[in-house]
Amino acid sequence: MEHTPPPFFRRGPSLPARLAFFSLLSLVLLYADARFHYMEGMRRALAVILYPFQQLTDLPVEIGERVSEFFVTQSSLKRENERLRRENFVNGGLLQRQQALEAENGHLRALLDMRARVPRSVLTAEILYVARDPFTRQVVVDKGGSAGVQSGAPVIDDKGLVGQVHRVFPWLSEVSLITDREQTTPTEIVRNGLRAVVFGLGYDGALEVRFMPVNADIQTGDLLVTSGIDGVYPHGLPVAVVANIERNAAYPFAKITCTPASGVGSSQQVLVLSKGEPLPERPPAAEAGKRKKSKFRRPG
Amino acid sequence: MIRIPGFSAARREEILLSVRPGYVALTLLLALLLNILPLSGAWLALRPDFVALALLYWGIEHPRRVGFLPAFLLGLAMDVADGSLFGQHALAYSVLMFAAIAVHRRVAMFGMRDQMLHVLGILLVCQLVVLGVRHAAGGAFPGWWYFLSSATGAAAWPFARHLIAAPLHPRTGPQDI
Numbered sequence: 001m002e003h004t005p006p007p008f009f010r011r012g013p014s015l016p017a018r019l020a021f022f023s024l025l026s027l028v029l030l031y032a033d034a035r036f037h038y039m040e041g042m043r044r045a046l047a048v049i050l051y052p053f054q055q056l057t058d059l060p061v062e063i064g065e066r067v068s069e070f071f072v073t074q075s076s077l078k079r080e081n082e083r084l085r086r087e088n089f090v091n092g093g094l095l096q097r098q099q100a101l102e103a104e105n106g107h108l109r110a111l112l113d114m115r116a117r118v119p120r121s122v123l124t125a126e127i128l129y130v131a132r133d134p135f136t137r138q139v140v141v142d143k144g145g146s147a148g149v150q151s152g153a154p155v156i157d158d159k160g161l162v163g164q165v166h167r168v169f170p171w172l173s174e175v176s177l178i179t180d181r182e183q184t185t186p187t188e189i190v191r192n193g194l195r196a197v198v199f200g201l202g203y204d205g206a207l208e209v210r211f212m213p214v215n216a217d218i219q220t221g222d223l224l225v226t227s228g229i230d231g232v233y234p235h236g237l238p239v240a241v242v243a244n245i246e247r248n249a250a251y252p253f254a255k256i257t258c259t260p261a262s263g264v265g266s267s268q269q270v271l272v273l274s275k276g277e278p279l280p281e282r283p284p285a286a287e288a289g290k291r292k293k294s295k296f297r298r299p300g
Numbered sequence: 301m302i303r304i305p306g307f308s309a310a311r312r313e314e315i316l317l318s319v320r321p322g323y324v325a326l327t328l329l330l331a332l333l334l335n336i337l338p339l340s341g342a343w344l345a346l347r348p349d350f351v352a353l354a355l356l357y358w359g360i361e362h363p364r365r366v367g368f369l370p371a372f373l374l375g376l377a378m379d380v381a382d383g384s385l386f387g388q389h390a391l392a393y394s395v396l397m398f399a400a401i402a403v404h405r406r407v408a409m410f411g412m413r414d415q416m417l418h419v420l421g422i423l424l425v426c427q428l429v430v431l432g433v434r435h436a437a438g439g440a441f442p443g444w445w446y447f448l449s450s451a452t453g454a455a456a457w458p459f460a461r462h463l464i465a466a467p468l469h470p471r472t473g474p475q476d477i
Contacts, residue, residue, distance in 0.1 A: 021368075181439070
């Protein structure tokens with residue numbers, strides 16, 4: 001590009017000018033998206049256009065699954081059937097007890113004039129694929145806004161909390177896993193009710209409890225469940241098991257690593273719960289300012 | 301030494317057919333489809349960025365036909381498909397297009413091995429742009445495997461080149477006349 005072209009070749013603006021124009025445009029988009037989330041509408045429109053292509057690329061995988069399903073042996077089916085029947089039997093018994101307990105809890109809450117717990121609706125969804133962005137931990141599930149998924153809703157599997165719905169498209173939604181670096185989950189220890197905040201680390205298979213004093217009563221093997229005080233997650237979903245505690249008196253906080261209780265990204269099917277009851281009004285800012293500001297993520 | 305046809309500069313003597321805009325759009329669309337395949341784990345880390353390769357091909361071979369706009373729009377599509385920040389791929393592909401058009405005369409002079417080095421450099425710059433954007437937005441460094449896709453992209457360059465150029469070879473060679 002060192003020599004100017006003869007005037008009879010129309011070439012438009014120069015190369016650096018074009019680069020500058022498109023870079024500026026993308027920088028504006030980036031800034032608007034990262035800071036103000038202005039781009040959600042445009043993103044949704046583009047996602048609708050991309051949807052048929054995504055279905056097309058999922059086709060080979062689906063066909064492969066169908067074919068492998070076709071070649072399942074009868075003995076393995078029988079074994080699975082037997083196992084499921086046993087599980088169903090046990091779960092049925094537990095469910096009966098739970099119904100009785102729920103009714104009792106409702107009566108007691110009414111007696112004490114406490115707020116009633118709104119039952120959450122449950123939606124089964126299948127994980128389509130792991131999002132390709134290497135900077136985040138997300139999965140894409142096959143239920144979206146048309147099926148009633150709400151942004152910010154908790155997502156669980158059969159063993160515990162998986163994550164939170166991050167972005168809802170008409171037929172798909174993105175779920176931020178609890179291992180995502182920006183994901184924080186308010187929890188409590190089952191053994192003694194001590195509250196803790198679980199942070200994702202940005203890679204698979206590990207979580208961290210931060211801001212826990214060195215002398216806090218927490219042990220290896222403790223189960224952390226959601227505390228329910230944020231109004232996003234219902235109370236009592238298993239989140240993580242404490243794997244390792246480093247208590248170093250030189251630091252104010254202990255370094256606590258945990259392993260997720262659920263199969264985070266590895267489970268095929270997940271349950272998307274509906275969002276919980278709206279929390280009561282927050283106290284006025286002057287009063288809240290004295291306390292430590294809550295940093296829990298609350299999209300939507 | 302084994303001579304792979306097309307790996308030498310002699311291939312350049314053949315004049316390819318003129319390119320129709322429909323064909324360019326088709327290759328870019330196919331590259332986008334390859335990019336949104338539901339891969340995970342090691343396959344995802346090793347997957348070359350097919351859209352970047354296709355854009356590089358057109359930027360180097362036909363810089364007057366394919367400009368910044370398709371690169372920008374494909375970048376936006378990739379951002380939506382990946383669930384990443386809106387505009388990070390658009391920025392990276394714009395830089396890629398700039399680099400491709402800027403070096404297109406030089407790359408045409410080289411053999412395939414040196415072309416692959418050029419492609420590796422451009423793809424690395426692209427990934428560094430994305431890394432910089434995510435770093436500014438507060439993301440963590442995902443690990444050195446992140447740059448693997450540039451290496452596989454450069455390794456896939458000869459194949460991408462031949463695949464895209466395959467329908468453009470004239471049906472009758474000079475020996476048939």
